[in-house]
Amino acid sequence: MVMPKKIKSQxxxxxxxxxxxxxxxxxxxKSGAGASGPLRIATFNANSIRVRMGIILDWLKKVxxxxxxxxxxxxxxxxxxxxxxxAAGWNVVFHGQKSYNGVAFISQKPVEKVDMGFYxxxxxxxxxxxxxxxxxxxxxxxIPQGFDIESDKYQYKLKxxxxxxKYFEKNVPHSKPALWMGDMNVARTExxxxxxxxxxxxxxxxxxxxxxxxxTLRGKWxxxxxxxxxxxxxYTFWDMRQPATFERNLGWRIDLILGTPPxxxxxxKIWIDTKPRGLEKPSDHTFLxxxxxx
Numbered sequence: 549m550v551m552p553k554k555i556k557s558q559x560x561x562x563x564x565x566x567x568x569x570x571x572x573x574x575x576x577x578k579s580g581a582g583a584s585g586p587l588r589i590a591t592f593n594a595n596s597i598r599v600r601m602g603i604i605l606d607w608l609k610k611v612x613x614x615x616x617x618x619x620x621x622x623x624x625x626x627x628x629x630x631x632x633x634x635a636a637g638w639n640v641v642f643h644g645q646k647s648y649n650g651v652a653f654i655s656q657k658p659v660e661k662v663d664m665g666f667y668x669x670x671x672x673x674x675x676x677x678x679x680x681x682x683x684x685x686x687x688x689x690x691i692p693q694g695f696d697i698e699s700d701k702y703q704y705k706l707k708x709x710x711x712x713x714k715y716f717e718k719n720v721p722h723s724k725p726a727l728w729m730g731d732m733n734v735a736r737t738e739x740x741x742x743x744x745x746x747x748x749x750x751x752x753x754x755x756x757x758x759x760x761x762x763x764t765l766r767g768k769w770x771x772x773x774x775x776x777x778x779x780x781x782x783y784t785f786w787d788m789r790q791p792a793t794f795e796r797n798l799g800w801r802i803d804l805i806l807g808t809p810p811x812x813x814x815x816x817k818i819w820i821d822t823k824p825r826g827l828e829k830p831s832d833h834t835f836l837x838x839x840x841x842x
Contacts, residue, residue, distance in 0.1 A: 710764075
């Protein structure tokens with residue numbers, strides 16, 4: 549989540565930032581789902597994959613997801629640091645550009661049917677990559693942040709969501725097992741950010757952005773975290789430009805995993821791993837993980 553201006557936060561802390569979500573409290577899955585266990589899918593905005601490589605590799609070794617979707621890799625394809633990932637035994641596909649945006653999939657086994665971008669134009673920003681694993685279609689997006697609700701970038705964000713809806717309508721049947729994940733740069737409801745009243749004109753909580761996102765979800769996609777966790781205080785992003793936002797849990801839930809009806813039925817558990825956000829030189833986001841029956 550690129551933040552051009554500071555997010556307003558309330559001084560009063562919500563639930564402690566290090567407390568795991570109720571969906572997994574006391575029952576965190578063992579490392580390594582593997583082919584015999586559930587299908588484990590995760591998403592993480594790295595805010596530079598080169599800077600966060602150590603955190604990512606350590607996390608992959610511990611959690612062993614089948615697939616990790618990464619956003620904001622911030623590197624051109626010919627400079628992508630694939631060597632340490634592959635040396636650690638992982639497969640990777642990526643779609644990058646210089647300095648900004650960029651998306652990737654890191655997986656235990658090679659993914660299939662990889663597709664990059666949906667506009668298919670030479671000037672398309674690197675915000676979309678899709679693939680397939682075990683018959684499940686995966687979509688990884690870094691939705692535009694929007695900068696300011698009076699800016700052209702905000703209008704681009706609204707158009708991007710409308711065009712993405714058209715893409716999904718054409719390419720994702722209601723009955724298709726599919727997951728859409730990534731940094732959505734939209735907090736859906738008031739319980740999805742610490743200070744909703746102070747951020748009503750923020751491009752990630754403004755009513756037009758929320759309506760556009762809900763329209764993209766309508767009739768096809770379900771917010772899987774909210775299938776298991778109903779209360780607020782659970783976040784995936786904490787702004788680094790304000791003091792101790794993570795320690796005080798002054799955050800936003802903008803990183804999501806969404807599922808079509810078949811994947812809602814297969815969902816077993818979903819949780820936010822907050823620990824990486826407290827490490828040295830962390831991303832301002834953290835990991836979201838979901839498990840599904842195979």
